[in-house]
Amino acid sequence: MRAMADVTAFRTPGFYRRARPRGFAVHLNVTEEHLRRVRELTVRTLIRFGVGDETAEAARLVVSELVGNAVRVCGDFVPVVVEVDVMPPGVVVNVHDPEPLRMPSRKGAAPDDGEAESGRGLILLDLLAPEWRVFWSPIGKMICCRVPRCDGGHG
Numbered sequence: 001m002r003a004m005a006d007v008t009a010f011r012t013p014g015f016y017r018r019a020r021p022r023g024f025a026v027h028l029n030v031t032e033e034h035l036r037r038v039r040e041l042t043v044r045t046l047i048r049f050g051v052g053d054e055t056a057e058a059a060r061l062v063v064s065e066l067v068g069n070a071v072r073v074c075g076d077f078v079p080v081v082v083e084v085d086v087m088p089p090g091v092v093v094n095v096h097d098p099e100p101l102r103m104p105s106r107k108g109a110a111p112d113d114g115e116a117e118s119g120r121g122l123i124l125l126d127l128l129a130p131e132w133r134v135f136w137s138p139i140g141k142m143i144c145c146r147v148p149r150c151d152g153g154h155g
Contacts, residue, residue: 014077017041022049023085023092029077030067039064042084042093049086054150058128059084059091065121066095066143073102081139091147093129098140 014029015037024045028034039060046056063082070080074097081096104122125132129145136142 020083020085022087023083025081025083027079027081029079030071031077035064035067038067038082042082045084046086046091051086051091052150055091055147058150059093059147061124062093062128062145062147063095065124066093066145069104069121069143070095070097070099073097073099087146090149093145093147094142096137096139096142100136100140103134103141104143 014031015034016027018025018027024041026038026041028038042060042063043056046059047053051059063084067080067082070078078097080098081094083092083094083096085092104125125145129147132143132145134141134143
């Protein structure tokens with residue numbers, strides 16, 4: 001019965017978490033609260049699987065950026081799927097959103113421009129997950145990232 005309680009604790013309106021052998025998948029309608037929860041879940045899960053703090057924080061930033069981009073493209077309460085899994089030699093982060101035609105694009109902001117309020121998200125992805133890719137998915141599109149392990153672990 002304990003396993004059932006653990007799973008249902010993450011099933012609330014607009015936020016459905018499914019545990020995986022080395023991570024999780026969350027289906028959520030994006031709100032500030034749900035974004036906070038998925039960021040916290042990312043760090044807690046990765047630490048539990050032996051991922052170091054620096055890598056867990058990088059994955060949290062990638063999740064936050066990709067979910068934020070989905071909101072900018074699709075609007076508040078957009079349904080997204082966030083998948084986070086520990087795989088050798090890094091952490092895989094996939095975020096699905098329902099807009100297949102709006103692809104990530106560079107806005108031209110310099111990484112060190114203190115005046116820019118946006119436009120640096122892809123620079124952040126390039127730094128934290130240098131081999132990120134975009135794929136079409138049954139949901140719409142999926143941004144697939146691999147965050148390299150900074151701690152030398154291999155999953």
